[in-house]
Amino acid sequence: MTPKAVLFDCDGVLVDSEPNGLEILQRDLAGHGFEITMDEIHAGWVGMTIRGVADKARGLGAALPPDWVDRHYELLYARLTEGTPLIPGIEAVLDRLDAAGISYAVGSNGTLRKMEITLSQHPGVWSRLKGHLHSGQDLARPKPDPALYLQAAAGLGVAPGDCVVVEDSAPGCRAGVAAGMRTLGFASAGTGARLEAEGAEVFRSMAELPARLGL
Numbered sequence: 001m002t003p004k005a006v007l008f009d010c011d012g013v014l015v016d017s018e019p020n021g022l023e024i025l026q027r028d029l030a031g032h033g034f035e036i037t038m039d040e041i042h043a044g045w046v047g048m049t050i051r052g053v054a055d056k057a058r059g060l061g062a063a064l065p066p067d068w069v070d071r072h073y074e075l076l077y078a079r080l081t082e083g084t085p086l087i088p089g090i091e092a093v094l095d096r097l098d099a100a101g102i103s104y105a106v107g108s109n110g111t112l113r114k115m116e117i118t119l120s121q122h123p124g125v126w127s128r129l130k131g132h133l134h135s136g137q138d139l140a141r142p143k144p145d146p147a148l149y150l151q152a153a154a155g156l157g158v159a160p161g162d163c164v165v166v167e168d169s170a171p172g173c174r175a176g177v178a179a180g181m182r183t184l185g186f187a188s189a190g191t192g193a194r195l196e197a198e199g200a201e202v203f204r205s206m207a208e209l210p211a212r213l214g215l
Helices: 018-031 038-044 050-059 068-081 090-100 112-119 123-129 147-156 170-178 192-197 206-212
Strands: 005-008 103-108 133-135 163-167 182-186 201-203
Touching: 005 147, 018 038, 018 068, 050 068, 068 112, 090 103, 090 123, 090 206, 103 112, 103 123, 103 147, 112 123, 112 133, 133 147, 147 163, 147 170, 163 170, 170 182, 170 192, 182 192, 182 206, 192 201, 201 206
Parallel strands: 005 103, 005 163, 103 133, 163 182, 182 201
Antiparallel strands: none
């Protein structure tokens, strides 16, 4: 069934920010004596807020300073400002949604500033999304809490059951399912099983998404 609204995650779904962001995270944690492999990051840390990362790292013994979250954000913002590409095919997906008269919004565990930095580098996308950004940080109820996607749906005036969520992380998929929304998991190598375990329907290319949405 074609939805009335589509709710997108941002990082890894709209913009290809995760490679740079995860590299910065790994390097920053290592600088404080906490070594973690990229495989471990992908398996258990993707989709978390930076504050959640700090809490988890400290719980595992990392000696992070009290202002680590703020300092890490500044490192991250500086890196993303250097250039953050769109996920291939996402602009064509938005074109198809516009043509079908289907509304859309963004629900991200990232900050509004982070979304503005990455999305505003792409004026054709930014002009369509800038009034429909929802941050789990601002709401103080990040994914996997479903509140963020429920807020995004309410902002569009669409019932949860008429929305589809597009996600790439396990916490995000859990949030979409808990919100009572059909959830599509955009899977990269090795992530499909984790997204399916959260109840998502997995797809692997944005070229597949219009058909999944009944377009």
